[in-house]
Amino acid sequence: DTGVSQDPRHKITKRGQNVTFRCDPISEHNRLYWYRQTLGQGPEFLTYFQNEAQLEKSRLLSDRFSAERPKGSFSTLEIQRTEQGDSAMYLCASSLPGAAEQYFGPGTRLTVT
C-alpha cells in the first residue's frame, strides 16, 4: 500500500440522485479526513475520524451528507439528493497517530448535471 486510494475517481450524476464515495487510508493511519475543493479555492474541511469515531463535522456538512468509518479502516461519504452546488472534488486524507501531516488521495471529481 503506497498511498491513500479513492473510488471512483470521477462520478457524473443527475440532480436528486444519491452518490457514495470510498476512501482507503494508508495502512496504520488512524485518522481519516474528508475535504471538498471547488475551482480556485483551497480544500475545505468536511469531517474527520479517529479510528471509527467521527470526531468533528463542519457546518458545511448539511444533513444530506453522511460519512462513516465502521471498522476504523476505509470510510464512505454519501451525498443524498445531490444538487448542482455539490459539484466539486472530494478529497480524502489520512495521518499517523500523533502526527499532524496529512497525505491526500487522488480525489473523486463529482459532476452533478
Next chain:
Amino acid sequence: QKEVEQNSGPLSVPEGAIASLNCTYSDRGSQSFFWYRQYSGKSPELIMFIYSNGDKEDGRFTAQLNKASQYVSLLIRDSQPSDSATYLCAVTDDKIIFGKGTRLHILP
C-alpha cells in the same frame, strides 16, 4: 473564524531563479504549518512542514516560519518548469485550514 491568506498570483519567475511564496494566518495559537503543491486537476501533495520558528530546508525548498508575525513562507531555489503549480499554505489544529493557493508559473 480561522483564516489563512495567500496572494492568488499568478507569480511568474524565470527558470533558475528563486520563487518566494508567502502566507499569513489568523490564529496565533496555531502549531503546525504546511506547504502543499497541487497540479491542475490533481490532489494536493505535501512538500514541506514546519513547526518551529526559523528555517527548514529540504533540497531546493526552504520553509520559513515567524510565529510573532504569523507569517509562513516557502522559497524554491533553482526554479524548474516542473515547479509550475498552485502552492497551498495550510495550518492545522487537528483539521487543516487551507489558503486559496498561489499559482506559480516558471518561465522557461
